[in-house]
Amino acid sequence: MNYKKNLIVLSILSTATSAYANTSPELPLTKRDPLTFQQWHLQNTGQTGFSKSAGTVGQDLNVDFADRMGIKGRGITVSVIDTGVEISHPDLADNVVPGSRNLIDGSDYPLDNHGHGTSVAGLIAAVEGNNIGGRGVAPYANLVGFNYLDEQSMASWMVSHGLSEDFRALDRFTDPRVFNQSYGSTPASPRNGDLSNDPAAELEEAIMQDITLNSHWGRGAIYVKSAGNSFGYYNTYINGVKYLVLPYENKEFFNNQGLPFHDANITVDNASNWNLVVSALNADGKLASYSSVGSNIFLSAPGGEYGEDAPAMVTTDLTGCDKGMNRTGPHGNSLHGGTELDPECNYAGTMNGTSSAAPNTSGAIATVMSANPALDSRTIRHLLASTARKTDPTNPGVMLQFENAQGEMVSYDAIPSWQTNAAGYNFHYFYGLGAVNVDDAVFKALFTGVSLPKLQVTDWQKEVADIAIPDASLVGAVSAMQVDQDLTIEAVQLKVNIDHERVRDIAIELTSPSGTRSVVLSPRTGFLRGNEGGFTDALMLTHHFYGENSKGNWTIKVLDTDKGNSYTLIYNQSAGLIGYNNKNNELAGVLKDWSLKIYGH
Template sequence: MNYNKKILAIAVMMATGTVYANTSPEQDLIKRDPLTYQQWHLQNTGQTGFSLSAGKAGEDLNLDFADRMGIKGRGITVSVIDTGVEISHPDLKNNVVPGSRNLIDGSDYPVDTHGHGTSVAGLIAAEEGNNLGGRGVAPYANLIGFNFLSEQSLASWMVSHGLSEDFRVLDRFTDPRVFNQSYGSTPSSPLNGDLNAEPEYALIEEVMKDISLDSHWGRGATYVKSAGNSFGFYTTYIQGIQFYVIPYENNQFLNNKGLPFHNANIALDNTTFWNLVVSSLNAEGQLASYSSVGSNIFLSAPGGEFGEDKPAMVTVDLTGCEQGMNVTGTHKNSLHGGTQLDPNCDFNAVMNGTSSSGPNVAGAVATVMSANPGLDARTVRHILAATARKVDPEHKGVTLDFESASGNTVTYEAIPGWQTNAAGYHFHNYYGLGAVNIDDAVYKALFTGVSLPELQITDWQKQIANVTIPDADLAGAQSTMVVDQNLTIEAVQLKLNLDHERLRDVAIELTSPSGTRSVVMSARTGFLDGTDGGYTDSVMLSHHFYGEKSQGNWTIKVIDTDKGASSTLIYNPNIGLFTTNGTNNALDGVLKDWSLRIYGH
């Protein structure tokens, strides 16, 4: 945003009485609280975040203008659905409003024995200017919390995700308009996505739809969801025992040819339109080493690394040096252990993961909502998409060389680099539509007077294929369907039935009528044996077609990328190391049928 536009915005806000913070342009963001100067995600000047190395200046949420103008989440309540929240924490308590719930004992104090949820809450809305710790992305926002991860019943899900115990609609001013979900799962096999066969999932989907569109007198709410932390490996449980699942290729452990080992599109709650799924950036403006990715990523945001060799997040911690992430003792992170800056260990500098990028986006959503509270949640989401920054612009994607069934070495563009779709939106499977850009989003929100047209959702349209998937062959299996509805796309869901004995070999692509190719399931995804033959009504989501028109020919392509050279390992230190996916599929796979559902206007 140029300087003249900033001045114009300032004048408009002063004329309308919406400037409500005692700030001035010469007041530097890093002078607010003792630890703010190390909060690189707010204003990256190349800080270390108390780690051993520095980040890259400018790689942050870009909230300088919003900060100067006092647009910081005022009037917007954010629900932290997590391990709980220490709502009496001195850097949180003044932003806590009634509505928190301990889902175990029914009290209004959501006890956090881990610290994860408390750190998440701090990233969203830690208080600023109180001479304690740092600040949140939206330091004037309201907070409530739930210890859902300690009591994961359907009833607890309903209460924490927006329904009161008497199923009251969200319309009070203190009810949440943003829900942060810094949790998830890493299934080791595809899930049956047929919601009609799973009444619990169908109910959850309906509740999220209702709250997203109809709560708050029709302005709706936003669910923010962390993508996952399983780029290189993941953990799973077999008969109650935890195992590490890792790739193995060319006689090398953890070698997956540069491809993500666990795609974010596997987890069912990452494939619903109602969740805004977020990947994670490090302090250098690149994908964080752990971040799950996929075509379902909507935005990316800072999440950091591990706070030792590279910066993580600086945020609140459980109070005291005996609990949380910051405890007494020697630490590689220089904030930890009871230091002069934080003698009581009430803050930490090792919070990371998409668990951190999620609340940074939740804080951004709250900030933009507070800039123009009359906009509905879908329009705010659209504004964030339209202003997102093309982060890591030189990233070329991932190419995969493999030996075809005929013995030739072939090259496959397994994950495209940045692409510009037919509507002019940039997209990358690592970063979605780009990195959150708060200042540009706030500016756009200030001058947006009309919300998006009403959301339209098509019925599932099914296409029978019954096409053979040849082994280790770039030609793959293809099928085309014609979509008659002509919507401006907000998201596309794919549901498919596919037989294959070794799903980790399979890549799935969807191409729009405009010619945009989206890799909705990347090759070499770390499924285990015993996947019941393939995908059964499995649902995947893509934002790659955002803003394009839906009418015309859609094409699916399924490619087998391996004739048996790679495998998957599972490991438990007390049991040993085992190989799975060690034998190539004896039969060619079959693409049986596929369906599309379009969300748009």
């Protein structure tokens, strides 16, 4: 049996390497192009990324096997939905295929006036072996770009997200199978997740579902989404004026007791099953300082820090020293300002954010797809889930200390450490199912001959609770629901209706029939106000139950974790500091009802 398996391996690898014979590496990955030696996300040897400090050896995407075998995204098209893409960039042009669109003037050149989208495109598929710049995660993938962030109409959304103007199915070989969305929003209050009240959002959801499951002759596509960059604080606009929003506790600014100030789950499209949401890692394999997190995180991937004190991403920038991130002048990143390695400032060493984690994941997905293009999108996601690496394995999570209503100090396990669920999958609120592991996923793809069984999605099942939420108490409001459908879980959506005057106090957790406890909303989220006094059809997603069985008794618990000792502040130089949620709720909250929808097979 092993002899047969080895013959299959040799056959597959022979086919792969012969197909890419002209690109077989004669040099190590880190020496192939002038800047690859600093692209730590591809192969982390402890480089600095032109910053002042080094990363940790081995904390990378793990692409060595795929690189040596020439499995690098060939035949897979990735759509960059962003500020646009400089498709004529010398390190991108050879991978650009027809299909890009300027959504403002209708031309086929998606003008990038910012540089963000061009940097994203380079992380995905900058050309390898052309003796300039660096390379992308999938350096032989195809690229198309859209300047959607400059023209955010519904028509522009549809075109950039895969629905062509003639409404044909995505079945051509040059049509995208991966859609990269390195953008997002930071709601200042809980959003209503009832899509029947929002026709545009309902249409977007239907389009993503159809393309995910049915495009490309049934193989489908994958939408990759940034989690957000609001772990410690965020910005909001009030009457067109920009304000900084920050936590305040124990008379300390920016003190949120180690908890995320903004949960990635409260953005409605981040709670969609059709978006693969990604958090960001730094060059030490730990959560990047800015990265939003939540139970909706599917995977984590390199995003870097800011590129001065610690490594960011080295990638393509707008050409020339007068635009983009890399401009003439002194800078803390030694690649910047016009250097011997990059005299024309066509590259940057300061790209970061979950905006970088997403394209690194998109490039990884294109690589795995190219290893076995016959596999459908859900199976590709499954391979990534089943091979994800437990990064930062000793991360303890966050134990919240708060004073309860009786004046006693109590502890709440607000963010657990790494947990292994009943199906054997590891999960962490910061990292999802783990860090992207390209080589292991590619190897599995080579030996996976059958896609997952057909997806089944339950109807929303609702439970009316009407249970009081005690103020500042570990008791919480607890309600149970019996689910009869017997599915292997791929994702679980939760919708809640809660009355509560101080929504920042609220923690929400869901426990599966197998006993796995998932915190779907951590406390101390930096809301400015409630939506009708709390949560109205608020939608959340969790991957904590991946692979478990859906049948049995599900339990929700909603807790109030504060009696008014922590606040949300906003600041503007002209207006000064303004406090929100600075008075405790006079009445106990109420868990009115909750609903579940389960995706599985």
